[in-house]
Amino acid sequence: MSIEVRKVTKHYGTQKALNQVSFTIKSGEIVGFLGPNGAGKSTMMRIITTYLNADDGEVLVNDHDVKTAAKQVQSSIGYLPEHNPLYPDMYVREYLKFTADVYKVKNAKERIDEVIKETGLTTHAGKKIKELSKGYKQRVGLAHALLHKPKVLILDEPTTGLDPNQLVEIRELIRKVGKTTTILLSTHIMQEVEAMCDRVIIINKGNIVADDFLKNLKGDSNQEIEVEFDYRVEVELLSEIKKVREVKELSGFKYLLSFYTNEDMRSAVFDFAHDNGLKILSLNKLNRDLETLFHELTKN
Numbered sequence: 324m325s326i327e328v329r330k331v332t333k334h335y336g337t338q339k340a341l342n343q344v345s346f347t348i349k350s351g352e353i354v355g356f357l358g359p360n361g362a363g364k365s366t367m368m369r370i371i372t373t374y375l376n377a378d379d380g381e382v383l384v385n386d387h388d389v390k391t392a393a394k395q396v397q398s399s400i401g402y403l404p405e406h407n408p409l410y411p412d413m414y415v416r417e418y419l420k421f422t423a424d425v426y427k428v429k430n431a432k433e434r435i436d437e438v439i440k441e442t443g444l445t446t447h448a449g450k451k452i453k454e455l456s457k458g459y460k461q462r463v464g465l466a467h468a469l470l471h472k473p474k475v476l477i478l479d480e481p482t483t484g485l486d487p488n489q490l491v492e493i494r495e496l497i498r499k500v501g502k503t504t505t506i507l508l509s510t511h512i513m514q515e516v517e518a519m520c521d522r523v524i525i526i527n528k529g530n531i532v533a534d535d536f537l538k539n540l541k542g543d544s545n546q547e548i549e550v551e552f553d554y555r556v557e558v559e560l561l562s563e564i565k566k567v568r569e570v571k572e573l574s575g576f577k578y579l580l581s582f583y584t585n586e587d588m589r590s591a592v593f594d595f596a597h598d599n600g601l602k603i604l605s606l607n608k609l610n611r612d613l614e615t616l617f618h619e620l621t622k623n
């Protein structure tokens with residue numbers, strides 16, 4: 324297991340930022356850590372990267388405990404914090420050389436060349452950091468995080484503030500890096516997760532409210548069926564269809580039925596119409612929008 328978080332709790336004074344948070348991330352996964360502002364994402368990431376201590380619970384990174392083996396954790400993890408701390412007056416290559424010295428990177432020159440190429444910095448390596456665009460500054464931050472060949476990469480809101488072109492480039496770069504590195508990346512934008520991740524962990528007010536593969540969240544376990552009958556039907560009656568979670572009356576004789584099940588419920592709706600002498604004029608199984616799901620899970 325690359326990351327194991329077990330019942331982690333963290334307070335700032337009287338405020339609880341994390342409440343018994345648990346999750347695991349297997350090697351090779353790219354996982355999105357999604358939550359609204361103030362949900363606890365940065366706090367969790369700082370604990371995983373040893374910059375902050377939890378009040379309670381346990382965190383292992385590549386089987387090393389963040390409390391008792393911080394050095395080993397740091398040497399196997401790369402971290403791009405939310406406010407990418409760079410030295411603006413340094414040249415890109417100079418900054419990476421400085422980082423390589425701090426991390427005691429072996430064959431530093433070769434590794435710096437490799438990382439510059441990998442992060443698309445070749446044409447900018449001789450520039451001062453302060454002269455770079457935000458997108459290129461993020462590339463320098465990523466190069467810094469990757470220099471010591473970490474097995475796990477922690478990226479805190481890596482695309483915040485980027486323009487649409489830079490956004491696409493950085494996402495591509497992250498996906499490329501993800502082919503060889505386990506990645507946990509935080510964001511408050513669902514599309515970001517869809518663009519880069521296979522799995523998402525959603526946090527709200529310090530509590531994990533969802534942890535699943537995107538394909539499951541998008542799929543039938545959150546099934547919605549829009550149905551139109553030839554006549555008005557009482558919502559209470561429709562609520563009796565098996566496994567219905569919610570019924571919404573739309574315009575005309577249309578209804579939106581939500582189910583919590585993997586089973587295709589269209590035939591149950593047909594049976595219902597038949598049993599009640601109704602005709603179905605239209606019936607659509609909808610693909611649930613992940614954005615809606617995120618809002619539902621984090622609205623309170």
Ligand SMILES: Nc1ncnc2c1ncn2[C@@H]1O[C@H](COP(=O)(O)OP(=O)(O)OP(=O)(O)O)[C@@H](O)[C@H]1O
Nearest residue numbers: 335338340358359360361362363364365366367511
């Ligand atoms: N140093 C601190 N002192 C006091 N409270 C803090 C501190 N850092 C974070 N908090 C509070 O803890 C909660 C979680 O904050 P955290 O920064 O982890 O959330 P986040 O999900 O990363 O949010 P954002 O997306 O805005 O960065 C928030 O309510 C925040 O105000």
